[in-house]
Amino acid sequence: MQKIIAIVSGKGGVGKTFVSINLASALHQFGEKVTIVDADVSASNLGLHLGYYSFPVKLQDVLAGNMDIKKATYVHPSGLKLIPSAIDLANCQCSLSKLRDVLSPIDETIIVDSPPGLSADALDVIAAADYIIAVTNPELPSITNALKVIQTAQNMKKTTLGVIVNRIYNDQYEIKSEEIEIMTESHILAKLKESRDVKKSIFLKNPLIVIDPLHPSSIEFKHLAAKLIGKKYVPPNYVSVKRFLRNNGINVF
Numbered sequence: 001m002q003k004i005i006a007i008v009s010g011k012g013g014v015g016k017t018f019v020s021i022n023l024a025s026a027l028h029q030f031g032e033k034v035t036i037v038d039a040d041v042s043a044s045n046l047g048l049h050l051g052y053y054s055f056p057v058k059l060q061d062v063l064a065g066n067m068d069i070k071k072a073t074y075v076h077p078s079g080l081k082l083i084p085s086a087i088d089l090a091n092c093q094c095s096l097s098k099l100r101d102v103l104s105p106i107d108e109t110i111i112v113d114s115p116p117g118l119s120a121d122a123l124d125v126i127a128a129a130d131y132i133i134a135v136t137n138p139e140l141p142s143i144t145n146a147l148k149v150i151q152t153a154q155n156m157k158k159t160t161l162g163v164i165v166n167r168i169y170n171d172q173y174e175i176k177s178e179e180i181e182i183m184t185e186s187h188i189l190a191k192l193k194e195s196r197d198v199k200k201s202i203f204l205k206n207p208l209i210v211i212d213p214l215h216p217s218s219i220e221f222k223h224l225a226a227k228l229i230g231k232k233y234v235p236p237n238y239v240s241v242k243r244f245l246r247n248n249g250i251n252v253f
């Protein structure tokens with residue numbers, strides 16, 4: 001059954017693309033049929049995170065009515081299916097008003113990486129979705145803007161699955177999780193720490209969950225993916241020790 005989940009935010013740069021890729025990848029690892037779509041057509045970079053710099057058919061061609069959606073679907077070496085958007089200036093102006101229509105042949109879970117805020121493009125993406133997940137950083141500007149997007153989605157009769165808090169440093173200047181839940185009127189689905197390994201995963205053109213499956217954020221994504229599909233995920237015992245050994249080339253378990 002088709003299920004469209006838009007990964008949204010009030011503020012740009014909070015980690016939507018990072019979350020979209022890794023949540024989709026975690027769902028894929030649980031055996032779910034999933035496709036990830038880059039709907040940030042004016043500032044697309046999902047393809048770049050996964051090593052797709054130029055590709056013959058992109059989302060813009062499908063939205064323009066020129067191509068079948070299947071022709072714009074690529075399979076990453078990790079097995080994750082993606083529909084990238086063109087990265088050049090010529091393709092920036094592209095209406096997303098037909099997004100739901102063009103996605104209709106895909107009968108599986110679709111994770112949509114969205115533009116930030118409440119622009120016309122962002123509203124078109126929310127309109128196309130069944131559910132939203134809002135990404136925020138633990139700071140006021142990001143949280144207050146996230147609330148605006150959540151309220152807008154609610155007014156559009158979309159279900160908010162919850163909020164993901166990303167780039168947590170755990171310092172005294174951060175807004176605490178309980179306060180974020182109150183301010184956004186939503187449950188927190190996952191808490192992801194600031195980590196240099198995110199940059200590494202982009203450099204390696206792979207989801208973090210693939211290059212570092214025992215990373216604390218990878219474990220969070222697996223918990224969340226399992227929850228979304230009604231399964232329970234039990235992480236391995238001694239996960240930190242195993243990760244340390246694995247990252248040093250020792251696989252003794």
Ligand SMILES: Nc1ncnc2c1ncn2[C@@H]1O[C@H](COP(=O)(O)OP(=O)(O)OP(=O)(O)O)[C@@H](O)[C@H]1O
Pocket residue numbers: 009011012013014015016017018019040043114115116166167168192193194195196198199202
């Ligand atoms: N947990 C994290 N730790 C460290 N860096 C991170 C983390 N999450 C995201 N980043 C970095 O922050 C930058 C923005 O992330 P990302 O592109 O996923 O955000 P976005 O919300 O999709 O941005 P935009 O609104 O521009 O589309 C990227 O360079 C990414 O590597």
Ligand SMILES: [Mg+2]
Pocket residue numbers: 016017040045113114
């Ligand atoms: Mg993005």
